[in-house]
Amino acid sequence: MVEQPPPEAGPPPAEAVVGCRFMYHVYVLKSLKNGKRYVGYTSKDPDVRFVEHVSGTNAWTRQNRPLALVYSEKFENVSDARLRERFLKCGQGRKFLDGILNK
Numbered sequence: 001m002v003e004q005p006p007p008e009a010g011p012p013p014a015e016a017v018v019g020c021r022f023m024y025h026v027y028v029l030k031s032l033k034n035g036k037r038y039v040g041y042t043s044k045d046p047d048v049r050f051v052e053h054v055s056g057t058n059a060w061t062r063q064n065r066p067l068a069l070v071y072s073e074k075f076e077n078v079s080d081a082r083l084r085e086r087f088l089k090c091g092q093g094r095k096f097l098d099g100i101l102n103k
Contacts, residue, residue, distance in 0.1 A: 024081035026088065028071040028097060029053060031064035037097065038064070039088045041081040046072040070101055 027046040029038040038061060042049045050069045053061040061067055075081040087093040 022076075022078075024075045024078050025049075026073045026075065026081050026084045027069060028088065028101075029061065029067045030070045030101075032066045032068055033064055036064055037070075037094075038067075039085055039093075041078075041085045043078070071097065 022043055024041060024043050025046045026039070026041045027049065029040075029050065030036070031038070038053075038058075040049070044052075046069060050067070052058075054065065054067060056062040056065075073084060075084065088097060
């Protein structure tokens with residue numbers, strides 16, 4: 001009896017891919033040095049992006065370290081995340097953040 005090698009793994013079936021969704025996050029960092037805030041969005045986990053900021057991959061966060069991740073929200077598509085980021089950077093968005101972060 002000749003043994004056959006196991007079949008190679010192929011791509012997952014289409015029904016398995018349909019349920020998979022990318023997640024986007026809007027996050028707020030606060031400088032512990034001067035109290036300023038940084039608002040951004042990413043497709044990465046906010047904790048992973050925070051570590052990148054702390055390591056100095058962004059000029060603003062490099063100059064305003066140390067930082068704290070103080071807020072994040074999750075979105076299913078990039079356009080909603082970008083709209084929320086823009087809102088949080090405007091006057092009403094800053095007031096919203098002031099209200100929830102100063103409790």
